[in-house]
Amino acid sequence: MIVASPKSVTELKNLIARHGKVLFVGCGTCVTVCLAGGEREVSIASYATRMARKIEGKPLELTQVTIERQCENEFIKDLADEVAKAEAIVSFGCGAGVQAIAERFPGKPVYAGLNTQFLGILEKQAVWTEKCLGCGDCMLAQYGGVCPVTRCAKRLLNGPCGGSTEEHCEVDADRPCAWQLIYARLRSIDQLDRLDSIVPPKDWRPAWHSGARKIVRKEHQV
Amino acid sequence: MTQTNSPHPRESEAREPKAWEPEIIAFCCNYCAYAAADLAGSKRMQYPNNVRIIHTPCTGKIEMEHILAAFEKGIDGMLVAGCLEGGCHFLEGNLRARKRTDRIRETLDEIGVGGERLKMVNLSAAMAPTFVQRVQEIVETVRALGPSPLKSPTQKVSAGKP
Numbered sequence: 001m002i003v004a005s006p007k008s009v010t011e012l013k014n015l016i017a018r019h020g021k022v023l024f025v026g027c028g029t030c031v032t033v034c035l036a037g038g039e040r041e042v043s044i045a046s047y048a049t050r051m052a053r054k055i056e057g058k059p060l061e062l063t064q065v066t067i068e069r070q071c072e073n074e075f076i077k078d079l080a081d082e083v084a085k086a087e088a089i090v091s092f093g094c095g096a097g098v099q100a101i102a103e104r105f106p107g108k109p110v111y112a113g114l115n116t117q118f119l120g121i122l123e124k125q126a127v128w129t130e131k132c133l134g135c136g137d138c139m140l141a142q143y144g145g146v147c148p149v150t151r152c153a154k155r156l157l158n159g160p161c162g163g164s165t166e167e168h169c170e171v172d173a174d175r176p177c178a179w180q181l182i183y184a185r186l187r188s189i190d191q192l193d194r195l196d197s198i199v200p201p202k203d204w205r206p207a208w209h210s211g212a213r214k215i216v217r218k219e220h221q222v
Numbered sequence: 223m224t225q226t227n228s229p230h231p232r233e234s235e236a237r238e239p240k241a242w243e244p245e246i247i248a249f250c251c252n253y254c255a256y257a258a259a260d261l262a263g264s265k266r267m268q269y270p271n272n273v274r275i276i277h278t279p280c281t282g283k284i285e286m287e288h289i290l291a292a293f294e295k296g297i298d299g300m301l302v303a304g305c306l307e308g309g310c311h312f313l314e315g316n317l318r319a320r321k322r323t324d325r326i327r328e329t330l331d332e333i334g335v336g337g338e339r340l341k342m343v344n345l346s347a348a349m350a351p352t353f354v355q356r357v358q359e360i361v362e363t364v365r366a367l368g369p370s371p372l373k374s375p376t377q378k379v380s381a382g383k384p
Contacts, residue, residue, distance in 0.1 A: 052332075
């Protein structure tokens with residue numbers, strides 16, 4: 001899922017400084033699961049922002065709505081009535097959600113209420129870790145299901161660097177060395193022979209290096 | 223004619239603006255602080271009447287929105303009173319409440335309300351004197367801080383009187 005983190009109340013307050021009537025929009029999918037932009041988080045942010053504005057002597061009229069998914073027009077269109085009443089929108093969705101809302105309502109300012117971080121998983125309660133970079137050419141089969149492109153700080157594809165200590169990364173001692181994990185995983189599934197072959201330099205063209213990507217699948221088009 | 227002696231002294235008294243008194247909400251856990259407050263009453267112990275007690279099943283049941291809503295409405299201070307650490311009836315409700323109150327205290331500081339207005343305390347059902355002491359402390363802290371900046375001018379003169 002997409003993992004995001006909340007912006008501070010001061011940031012939110014500054015984002016909407018020029019508006020008096022604002023709509024806060026939460027998203028019921030990824031950012032709800034990562035406790036950043038769901039109904040509850042939007043409610044807490046609303047209380048805090050309203051109070052901050054009241055103290056400044058510029059009371060804020062704030063409405064909050066949480067839709068199922070901000071990245072789909074099918075759900076965004078339900079916002080039309082509330083959007084019409086507001087001067088501006090703060091989207092508590094990921095970056096995709098913010099832009100989808102902005103495209104749908106071209107006449108309204110739309111601001112991001114969250115900092116979108118990465119594609120990751122819930123490691124344990126309230127701890128998320130990055131697992132995928134979305135490079136467009138998945139190499140996980142080669143590495144026993146542990147991604148060195150994302151999880152190795154140096155993105156090494158042919159074995160570890162010399163810096164890891166006690167199974168930890170030299171860049172961040174709290175982070176496990178991806179190559180240690182790859183070795184352990186390949187050994188446990190009896191596929192260590194995969195490490196015998198040399199992986200050529202990664203082709204980054206399917207990644208973001210040539211701009212925003214687009215996928216068209218004709219078989220599903222109507 | 224100037225009237226020097228009002229025929230209805232109580233009525234004229236009521237019209238005079240009253241000095242500000244802190245308005246405090248105390249969220250009290252059913253298994254400890256609420257019983258401690260009850261015990262304090264049974265023992266005829268005195269504590270400031272600025273506090274309004276809200277009976278909760280556990281401090282872990284108090285949502286962050288509950289606390290923020292009270293502050294938005296102009297409450298001057300809040301006490302969250304839960305069981306002693308390790309003594310929660312639901313194992314860790316009070317520990318969760320501690321983390322939430324810490325987080326809200328940061329928010330209150332950031333927006334200019336003042337994190338000192340929110341305090342979490344831990345006590346047992348038998349600790350009536352401690353309850354009284356904690357109430358006195360929060361009332362004194364809030365009195366020193368003055369009215370909440372979120373209080374409306376009308377609330378500032380009429381607050382604190384039942």
